[in-house]
Amino acid sequence: GGAVLWETLHLLGFKVRPYVPDRKKEGYGYSNLGIDNCIEQFNPGLIITVDHGITKIKEVEYAKSKKIRTIITDHHLKGDASPKAEAIFHIPALSGSGVAYFFAKEIFNSFSPVQTQNFASLQKNFQTDYLALTSIGTIADLVPLIGPSRSLVKYGLESFSKIKRFGIKHILKQANIEDKKITPYEVGFMIAPRINAIGRLEHAIDALRLLCTNDEKKAYDLAHKIGNVNVERQELVEKSVAEARSSIGSDPRRGSDPIIILVSDHWHEGIIGLIASKIAEEFYRPTLVLTKTETGYKGSARSIPSFHVTEFLRSLKKNIIDVGGHKQAAGFTLEKDQLSIFKMAAFKLANKLIKDKDLERKIEADLKIPISKINLDLVKSLEVLEPFGMGNSRPTFYSEGILTGAQLLGKTQKHLKIWVSDITGKTGSVIPVKTGIQILELISFNNAEKFKTLSRGQKIKVVYNLDINEWDNKKTVQGKVIFLESLND
Structure with a gap:
């Protein structure tokens, strides 16, 4: 802007x-x-x-x-x-x-x-x-x-x-996406984090210079500097999130309170929002992360869809110097001597406002569909609804089927690929179809632990998105798993 x-x-x-x-x-x-x-x-x-x-x-x-x-x-x-x-x-x-x-x-x-x-x-x-x-x-x-x-x-x-614009062109090159179609995914996970990283760890004026420069050499140098800082930011976030998880595990209040409050004397204030985001997503709780500064504490908050975290913090304004934000994200500051009083007040108010049903993670599908009704034309027709992202999610589908195969993927074998077909007849046999695909291939990211619970011929239920996978000039339908479990669970 x-x-x-x-x-x-x-x-x-x-x-x-x-x-x-x-x-x-x-x-x-x-x-x-x-x-x-x-x-x-x-x-x-x-x-x-x-x-x-x-x-x-x-x-x-x-x-x-x-x-x-x-x-x-x-x-x-x-x-x-x-x-x-x-x-x-x-x-x-x-x-x-x-x-x-x-x-x-x-x-x-x-x-x-x-x-x-x-x-x-x-x-x-x-x-x-x-x-x-x-x-x-x-x-x-x-x-x-x-x-x-x-x-x-x-x-x-x-x-x-x-x-x-040289700056954007070199960001795309640095991220190896200069020849790709740019979607919200590339922006949200590859372009924006690079631009943001420099402001989180150093000074954001370099990001502005990168976006506005007419000097290609300067754009190249700044893009590579920002790329390197982004790697540093990723490592710092990974280490800090691990510390946050550890502190949650040792917190006697964990499980009894509907909100998570984490305090550190060394977390970099440029990444506390990223820590809060990852913890809120993992534990499905509104999460406040604070780090000590020279004058007090700086805090960042991330929330769940049902809870307006900025209004919540404004209700505690007598314990806060300043607060601003949106429904699901906020920033705030505290005086040095306000921390314990603020935490007590926050826990008390959160217990009053947040109900158990608010903390139940909901998975919704737009349509229940047989595997055999899925084809390339269906997936292509969804493109009219793009761009997908916050507030306009990619359509989700629910299917019940027979697991015909599974394997682990990735350098560290942390991703799962499965193949699913329709359940047909008493025997669960697969019947060839003409209108759609016979077997759907799906990817479940960071879900390797599920592999040991699966077996060929098992009846499963799965919620997923659909996309087109292009490889070697061939287009095939591929699903991305959102939720997966045995049909009998």
């Missing part, structure tokens, strides 16, 4: 400089320290926020006291009152990058072709590069892919094949 807005204003002729807060020293958004640093470096008359500021009442007043006006562009949850900024562009249906895209586009639209020599390049950017950048921000921020966000991501993903 910052790249789109800064570059638009720059190409329109405004005297504009980008400023990315230092995550460790200044926090994530609008702060008095950040305002002071902007004054020291640039002495601006106007600050435009991107993806933050909607709750920063005192900070906007502080900027005013320094003769600086503020325009806020944000999508996060509003507070009880709004800042008295020059203007506020607050669109919860979009990501921060989506709000920035439309804000920048409206500024561009107010100029005529004769008013700027960069009119043609900007017009093209809003149809290609800026759409691609906005789609990255939307997918990375886990914004539901419905309404205007779905449109931005659909056309943004299509723009990757036309993009000329």
